[in-house]
Amino acid sequence: MENSGLVIVDKPSGWTSHDVVGRMRRLARTRRVGHAGTLDPMATGVLVLGVGKATRLLGHLALTEKGYDATIRLGVSTNTDDAEGEVTATASAASVPDAALRAGIAALTGPIQQVPPQVSAIKVNGERAYKMARKGEEVELAARPVTVRDFAVLDVRRHDDVIDVDASIACSSGTYIRALARDLGASLGCGGHLTALRRTRVGPYDLGMARTLDQLAGELEILPMGEAVAAVFPRRDVSDDDARKVAHGGRLKAAGLGPGPVGVFAPDGSLLALVEEHGDVAKPLAVFTS
Template identity: 40%
Template sequence: MSSQRTPHHGVLLVDKKPGWTSHDVVAKVRGLFGQKKVGHTGTLDPMATGLLVVCLGRATRLAEYMVGHDKTYEGTVALGATTDTDDAEGNVLSRREVPPISEADVQRLTARFTGRICQVPPQYSAIKKQGERAYAVARRGGSAELEARPIVIHDLTVAVSHAGQCLDIGVHCGPGTYIRSLARDIGEALGCGGHLASLRRTSAGPFNVAEAQTLASVEAVSAAERGALLKKPGTGLESLPRVHVSKENAVRLAGGLSVEVADLPEAAGPILVYCGSDLLVGVAGRIEGDGLKCRKVLATREELDLC
């Protein structure tokens, strides 16, 4: 008789290979760990490689607090050709001659695309317009009218490569930034058009791709030892305020009740609640006065009995 595996709860850092969708990675992780409750905190396009943050078990309840992380990327912009997807996987729409690119041009690009800017998302994106995904409209040969959105690019490095036909870029950006759109807009700024030829995500918030595992390396580990590859739930949320409560209050919070806590952080947003040395009870929010009430509960009654 087959025995059901004990579910795992934590964060797995995956170094995604090209050709895989983010959903493919989630499906593979589900199979490797033998559980359904798996999700990621930010999509990577199929052609892209690098860091995909995957949450398992109760850690999926925290994914919404990670999607706003800053991210860093390394990529290559191919100049002289535009595509319908703004990357190398699309159909070529136009070709233009690439002009010589000077150091002054590079400096103008970095100045123009650094800071708070507005960006039009790619036509092939999951953004909804009138209830329909933009990519669905594009696949039918249509064009969704997507508005420019405010984004933040904290840092941009640009270097000419491939005999002046490409630009190697490094990007540190806030959430909601499309690197495909950035590549497209850089090409237009140079007057020749361009598209994203390659992309690698190197970090997301406090997580770095140097810490990540390939799916092959996860599969090579025995099923009994794969749990050791996971980071504890709550890892990656170090920027959120936290409080420690007594066991009695932890039980009340986990049961859906509110409690009074002295010296609460002056925070209107989520607050991590811990009991004992390191048990994450859940994510709470302030209510009237010094009250605290859990929005997400992670700890089980068995874990609370031991804290």
């Protein structure tokens, strides 16, 4: 019988998120594997995978905030806004004072409008921006609202004409950390790009829960769906009658548990469904009993 649940992977550098999914399909012996929130190949850290029925859960997970440890190099710009791209410009950052650096970071903290990197998976007229950029086409990407809740400097290292800034960042889903590096450098007049990125948290799932692919090859740890849902959403335990109703896609009376998804559990503690309350009814978003 197929196991269903989440696997929290500590993604290695050099792997795409799809590479990790492919490895997990072999480890879990099922094609039903997906991921929530892509990580660039250069990046390491928390990647949430869904196995079996949990692939239907991924799109509903309220993974609205993510945490990162990043290193930004000021004084060098690249065409991808990270170290994997080609250098497009250099300008000495030696004269950038600490006060200007702090002010630049403060301006990128809170609700901001962010233009995604030219080399990104954003679709423009049905085509991925990175494919257009590789063909030499100029990509016009619209700014999008994102929120950087915290942008804390951990260390500042000055080397001749460049400055390396280590930072811890908490932000909304959809925020590009390499765009923050680009925009910080642009605001300081010296350019900037991302040289290292490690995702430390996705929603409630953090590095303490993550396992490397080698560890998972030795022991495949799958977080049961019930635990995964209870960690993110309000929990609602129902009677046998309501459990049968939900299992067949029926609606329940609202319980006043909020506008977002609510996990519905049977009397035996098993996960039945995710529902969403609208007025006085709770409508199923996803049913996991079949």
